[in-house]
Amino acid sequence: MLLIVGSGLGGCIVVNVQEQYESCDVSDDCRVRDNCVTVTTDSGAAGNMCTRLDCASEFECDIGRNGLAGACLDILGSGGNLCYERCTTDSDCTQLSWGCNPLVDSVTGQPIANVCLPGASAPPPPPALLSDYERCEMSAECATGLLCAAITTASAMDNMCTLLDCTGDSQCGAGRNGESGACLDILGSGGTVCYERCVADTDCTGAGWTCSDATDSTGAVLASVCLPF
Numbered sequence: 001m002l003l004i005v006g007s008g009l010g011g012c013i014v015v016n017v018q019e020q021y022e023s024c025d026v027s028d029d030c031r032v033r034d035n036c037v038t039v040t041t042d043s044g045a046a047g048n049m050c051t052r053l054d055c056a057s058e059f060e061c062d063i064g065r066n067g068l069a070g071a072c073l074d075i076l077g078s079g080g081n082l083c084y085e086r087c088t089t090d091s092d093c094t095q096l097s098w099g100c101n102p103l104v105d106s107v108t109g110q111p112i113a114n115v116c117l118p119g120a121s122a123p124p125p126p127p128a129l130l131s132d133y134e135r136c137e138m139s140a141e142c143a144t145g146l147l148c149a150a151i152t153t154a155s156a157m158d159n160m161c162t163l164l165d166c167t168g169d170s171q172c173g174a175g176r177n178g179e180s181g182a183c184l185d186i187l188g189s190g191g192t193v194c195y196e197r198c199v200a201d202t203d204c205t206g207a208g209w210t211c212s213d214a215t216d217s218t219g220a221v222l223a224s225v226c227l228p229f
Helices: none
Strands: 001-006 010-019 035-040 046-051 071-073 082-084 098-104 111-118 147-152 157-162 182-184 193-195 209-215 221-228
Touching: 035 111, 046 082, 071 111, 082 111, 082 157, 157 193, 182 221, 193 221
Parallel strands: none
Antiparallel strands: 001 010, 035 046, 071 082, 098 111, 147 157, 182 193, 209 221
């Protein structure tokens, strides 16, 4: 908040001017270049702040409470760019009733910025589910239809997300090198499992996994697949 002191016929006049991101009722509460804007979130929470309308870049936005430059964004159906206060936690928000919220691109899903918005902070998005042949700790981490399976060789054991009891290679997801997996019953697993095909160790999704020849009981090579090493 800025205090502007002037003199009038009756003596000194003190005017309170709200800084960017501070609460306001009307635009006259804000500095000359800012406006009082109502920000409404998807959850219905609403609040007013002094901000820069139609900013062209973040260089036109003030530094926020945590020392970060503001974010110039067109979000929440505002119809134009506004300066929003960047944050990492709720305590970074100038207004105590506002929370730190992550924004993501609606098309790519990539993070855009964390900014202060009215109401409580949004819960963090759930972690992305793991796909075929990625290392896992439990099946809940794996994408729909996949399970976290323990793969044990003579020298090592590790887990991966995969399809169990497959009936053919066509059911197995593509691996790191783009080839469909191999549906095999090897390693005494007692059932078929989708394994990641490979030509070299670099084709293996799992760190520390190696490209190995999977053989049948006669020693004939069935496929080259990634196995823990």
